[in-house]
Amino acid sequence: MSVVGKLWLIGGTGDSVRLVQSIAKHSLPCLVTVTTSTAINLYPTHSNITIEIGKLDKEGIKQLCKRETVRGIIDASHPFAINISQQVMEFANTEGIPYLRYERPSLKQNAQAIYLDNFEDLVKGNYLKDKRVLLTVGCQALSKFKSWHKNTVLYARILPKLASLKMALNAGFAENQIIALRPPITLELERALWQQWKINLVVTKASGKQGGEDIKATVAQELDIPLIVIQRPSLTYPQQTEQMSDIIEFCYQCFQG
Structure with a gap:
């Protein structure tokens, strides 16, 4: 198939890896952007x-879209990486470049979990007081919890990267309050970590099965530990899908005409 230009896939998640594997099988030219070398x-x-x-x-x-003659954009960034999605949607709309959001499936809400719209509602509330809290929310959100270090015991799970460690330390976490692990994390390991630290409250993001949300819900129920889930930011996409078949159809459409 002889074509001019490329697809641009915004990656960085396990979802995006599967999408690229499928695109490669169809021999469609594709540029993938990620934020880390790993x-x-x-x-x-x-x-x-x-x-x-x-x-x-x-x-x-x-510059990227001009240099690569981008014919279509597949946004498979993390559900909470809203800045890149907003910027790309705005540019795609202005330039008339087809855009499709791949949105990983959400899990059905757990009746035993507490769902909050944002981190601000969490830190301004009284949910954390006098608790032993495990934060599995990503390193960028840790600074929001600085004011709580005096009133509760906070533990942070982060990716094993130097930049993530620096952000956790700068957010007031001591070395013995940080654990660096790369997902996926098994149910057995999740349970063991909560028990090791005597956790009695866990905070996570609504990142779906790919982000281990289902495992955390299971362990929370097993150990009778409250689970607070921060909902995904609400964005209006011009078009979005959870289906791989829709992605491939979109790719071919981008090269028509």
């Missing part, structure tokens, strides 16, 4: 797949 090894090696590392701002998005 993510590169997760993607398939294929003559039609190019991978670039780095965070993009508005000007970077513009």
